[in-house]
Amino acid sequence: MADPRVLRAMSTPLLGQFDPEFTAIMGEVVELSRFAFQTANARAFPVPGTGRAGLEAAIVSLVEPGDRVVVAECGRFGLLTIEIAERCGAEVVPVRGEWGRIIEPDAIASALEGGRTKILAVVHGETSTGVLQPLEEIARLAHAHGALLVADCVVTLGGCAVAVDRWAVDVATAGTQKCLSCPSGLAPVTFNARAERVIRERRSKVRSNYLDLGQLADYWSPARFNHHTAPTSMVYGLREALRAVREEGLEARFARHRLHGDALRAGIDALGLSLFGKEPPERRLPFITPVVVPEGVDDLRVRRRLIEDFAIEIGAAFGPLQGKIWRIGTMGYSAQRQNILLCLTALESVLRGEGFRAAAGAGVDAALAHYAAAGAAGPLAVDDNLGAGGIGRL
């Protein structure tokens, strides 16, 4: 779900892109993006496209034909990174891992030792499996080998720590439609001076005009370099989404994502379902819960009944996991107690129709017990869990 305040902001009448009122909004978006990325980087702004546009902009702007790019892959978005880097003309060295596990730093170190590497690209949160790749050690490895670290933070920004400066991530790219609860359509990115130097000192022109990070940075700076026509309404929406992040506060927001994800997982466990993946909780995304489809239960039929009867959309799986797991997202505005409880009751009901039996009400009871133990029980407030600016229910 998008945050209703974001949707309302998107229906504001348009300003011209060089109107001082609009450039002031752009300045605010830059400032708020720095806050979300936990960075003091000069460059923090949205690329005018969806999440993968941000990732492609980073790679196409850094890579020159033949550059060596090491990509850590343990899921669908790692595969996408490989494909993008290949299309950008890089010599790609994949480091493949099991889907459902992180990529171990040792495997990455070996790949970096194999040759002079321009970029190490890693997916921070692998949405397809639910794993969270720790970045700090990976950044140290990249730098020890003279490479830049590009991290795909599409799913993590605004939901768990993306500590760009503290971890020394050179380029971080994100999306709007996950934990920011803004519609898809912009890709916030940030990069440090080291990455900017590489972009500015290229020998060849960037192979794209639309996704040229140097030109985009000049448009999003006081230079106001004339590039694309700003997608005004999306910029309004992103500003509002980032304001909601700042008002709630990063720590409170991360804790909220953790709380509701844990409550959901307590309920899933009580229903007799199993989580997918072998990593410990600190290496799992708090807000994506991958659930093993039980024996004899039809994946598609369950998802169809959930959406048709309950208007609850859960994620299908990709590639080798297709039909084997569901992925339940509890991100941004959706991370609210009533949604967790509704999801568990709906799942129990739909699974019963599939012949999978759980003790009636077991899921909800376990989730409620988790809330009580966490001191988060009691009546729902209007702005429950949503910070000063939030609206709990419309």
Added chain:
Amino acid sequence: MADPRVLRAMSTPLLGQFDPEFTAIMGEVVELSRFAFQTANARAFPVPGTGRAGLEAAIVSLVEPGDRVVVAECGRFGLLTIEIAERCGAEVVPVRGEWGRIIEPDAIASALEGGRTKILAVVHGETSTGVLQPLEEIARLAHAHGALLVADCVVTLGGCAVAVDRWAVDVATAGTQKCLSCPSGLAPVTFNARAERVIRERRSKVRSNYLDLGQLADYWSPARFNHHTAPTSMVYGLREALRAVREEGLEARFARHRLHGDALRAGIDALGLSLFGKEPPERRLPFITPVVVPEGVDDLRVRRRLIEDFAIEIGAAFGPLQGKIWRIGTMGYSAQRQNILLCLTALESVLRGEGFRAAAGAGVDAALAHYAAAGAAGPLAVDDNLGAGGIGRL
């Protein structure tokens, strides 16, 4: 201005991108895009970026490194096309013309004769100068030389005829924020079977994942190939904008753009100002009026007073025309009588402050006389000029 009904549509809650309700909306957008482009092409859908993303998608998806691309250039957007094609690895042959004139077919024919050409790229409406390039003869030339015609119709779609099938345009790309009165952020495109064959039979991979027209076409077809996450709110907005086009009807919409543009030009003339450009009316955009900045008048100060005091934004000029002309747009929802009259009174007032004198009220009187002669006088209706679904004033 965006159409208020489009802005309202954009604040609708989100649907999942594979939700049948959303795929039905996608189907409607395809059907409405065909209507706007006057085509029966199987492929008609929006690229997820602003206007130049659509143009880059067309070129990067058609061109393989070293392909010969002839680009007609008589303004800023011709220059952009050259830059995009170069970055895509094409061997670019520019056909340069005077800014303010169209490119003559003979010049294009000579360039096509110079070598085996993959693509001829032409800007249909050159926003920077106000000229409208006739496309039908150009398409014949392209085909006679075995080339595909790619036309940049960013400014023309929805404002004057873009008769893709009748003129045999192989690929047309557009934008949302001009005559469609939808915020910037999507690029409607259409291409015919001939262009699709070229895309599908490439020897090399498209150099972009994000802008790969083949993959995008598969996402926007019943195949529902999983590509980017749909920018849902923008798709809602585009659907509403295209519905408004269909409700008004193409001929009525083109006549409305012509009527208000002509009324503005009658007023401009009566104020003693001169239009820029030497082409006859049929080779000028009806909805962009380029005005010569009079001797002794400060371009920037006039634009600043117009926006600060009257909230009217008129366009600055680019490159060799900078400081020499203004460009007044009367596109889409903005093409309404009250806007024309307000613009003329504001311009008269601001120019008086610059020491440029015109007979008081001369501009408005001339515009009103034009409306009367055209049978378009009388009180403003609530949905004046805006078709069945429009709302004249809020």
